[in-house]
Amino acid sequence: MRIHLKTLGCRLNEAELESWSRDFERRGHHITPSLAQADLVVVNTCAVTNEAVRKSRKLLHRAQRENPRAKLVVSGCYASLDPSRNGESLGIDLVVDNRDKEQLVEIATRELDLHAMPAVATAPGEHSLLRRGRQRAFVKVQDGCRYQCTFCIVTVARGEERSKPIPQVVEEINGLVAQGFREAVLTGVHIGGYGSDCESDLYRLIRAILEQTDLPRLRLGAVEPWDLPESFWSLFDNPRLMPHLHLPIQSGADSVLKRMARRCKQDEFARLAGLARERVEDFNLTTDIIVGFPGETEAEWQQTLEFVERIGFGHLHIFAYSPRPGTRAASLPNPVSREVIRQRSETMHQLGERMKKATLERFVGRRFPVLIEGPPASADGTWQGYTPNFLRVEIDQPPKRSLENRVETVRLCGVARFGDTLVGTLEQEQ
Numbered sequence: 001m002r003i004h005l006k007t008l009g010c011r012l013n014e015a016e017l018e019s020w021s022r023d024f025e026r027r028g029h030h031i032t033p034s035l036a037q038a039d040l041v042v043v044n045t046c047a048v049t050n051e052a053v054r055k056s057r058k059l060l061h062r063a064q065r066e067n068p069r070a071k072l073v074v075s076g077c078y079a080s081l082d083p084s085r086n087g088e089s090l091g092i093d094l095v096v097d098n099r100d101k102e103q104l105v106e107i108a109t110r111e112l113d114l115h116a117m118p119a120v121a122t123a124p125g126e127h128s129l130l131r132r133g134r135q136r137a138f139v140k141v142q143d144g145c146r147y148q149c150t151f152c153i154v155t156v157a158r159g160e161e162r163s164k165p166i167p168q169v170v171e172e173i174n175g176l177v178a179q180g181f182r183e184a185v186l187t188g189v190h191i192g193g194y195g196s197d198c199e200s201d202l203y204r205l206i207r208a209i210l211e212q213t214d215l216p217r218l219r220l221g222a223v224e225p226w227d228l229p230e231s232f233w234s235l236f237d238n239p240r241l242m243p244h245l246h247l248p249i250q251s252g253a254d255s256v257l258k259r260m261a262r263r264c265k266q267d268e269f270a271r272l273a274g275l276a277r278e279r280v281e282d283f284n285l286t287t288d289i290i291v292g293f294p295g296e297t298e299a300e301w302q303q304t305l306e307f308v309e310r311i312g313f314g315h316l317h318i319f320a321y322s323p324r325p326g327t328r329a330a331s332l333p334n335p336v337s338r339e340v341i342r343q344r345s346e347t348m349h350q351l352g353e354r355m356k357k358a359t360l361e362r363f364v365g366r367r368f369p370v371l372i373e374g375p376p377a378s379a380d381g382t383w384q385g386y387t388p389n390f391l392r393v394e395i396d397q398p399p400k401r402s403l404e405n406r407v408e409t410v411r412l413c414g415v416a417r418f419g420d421t422l423v424g425t426l427e428q429e430q
Helices: 011-026 050-066 077-081 083-089 098-112 155-157 166-179 202-212 230-237 255-261 268-279 298-311 340-364
Strands: 002-008 040-045 071-074 136-138 183-187 217-218 242-245 285-292 317-322 365-372 384-386 392-395 405-417 422-426
Touching: 002 011, 011 040, 011 098, 011 136, 011 183, 040 050, 040 077, 040 098, 050 071, 050 077, 071 077, 077 098, 077 155, 098 384, 136 166, 136 422, 166 183, 166 202, 183 202, 202 217, 230 242, 230 268, 255 298, 268 285, 268 298, 285 298, 285 340, 298 340, 298 405, 317 340, 365 392, 392 405
Parallel strands: 002 040, 040 071, 136 183, 183 217, 242 285, 285 317, 392 422
Antiparallel strands: 365 384, 365 405, 384 392, 405 422
16 A cells, blocks of 8 residues: 655654654555555644644644545644544544554554555665655654643653663664664653663663664754753763754743753753763754743743853744643743734744854854755755764765765854854865
8 A cells, every 4th residue: 555654743753653654564564655645645744733723623624624535644743632532523434542553564464454565565675764864763763751841742642651671773774774774862741751660770781782882973862951860961972963952941930940840941951951061072052932921920931031042052942831721831821912822933043043043153163973864855956964973064066976875974164044053064075
């Protein structure tokens, strides 16, 4: 069968989609980029914000409109929050709850009577992600979260924490290395809580991956800042663990963090940022900020602005607060008006752009090993990739050979015109 896979939302959703892709191919099915030509469409939905819900519904309607003959399988947070109602209202053939995601391919095969053709199954080393120009694989290591941040619907949709055993993670990464992947990103709902259900922890997981695989580059998805013991930083002594972390703070005002039920105060986060930069060379720190949380006063907003500027993040993911039914924050008093949220979001975006440009400028003149992604998507054939500390680089001259999925030494010459990318030159082709 021809199967089209689509996801919205976080890197965890990406990791799940990639796992399904591998499982479908092992059963003899063909992954197609064409929605219109698919016999089966699988959508991994998101519900982290109202906008994510809107996009999820829009994507499902589009799938039905453009290919009404295809079977439609849906999973993810939006589908799992009310599976019976969402399935019926959107004409979905099969809803797979988040708790059963690991068995989605098996469930779909059984419930929809999918006929596999093992004779044409994908052989090892031929995984479609590399054929589609993807050099970075997402590896799901856990699901669920034991904490109850007042704004978060994901903990409702994902359930209790469940960790993938270390041997299984190591085996999956060794398989990716054998297929040619140079980089993997560990993902989960709460990866800092890895091992809470199996007497392990994130430190032991990372150490095992570095010791038992030959993966050239290992990254982490978002990690809650209260989950990192001081011993964690010694892992970065191994240069294969990339010097970048996304640590969500959400607000720079302790009073707002308390209403969010966050477990890290702003001064604790500042100490953590200082320790990271002291222990890890060229460390790049990025974060999430929620703008307009209920009750956010002007004074609290100013505290957040001052805190963000003081820390000097390399990049900001900025979310305009929207109430999610089923969360405690949805019933908090003193909601912030949409106009105020819009103004504050614009201000935070401007600050984020200035900080990102300043971060890029600090590295101009340096040389870094860059994982080149490709082939080029732009008309001028520009190759792009990422430094170890996750700064995007454009190669400013046409290379004499294909750079796809190669780690090349690049000299960073400047910041691109729009201020969000570095421009570099290949060392050996100067």
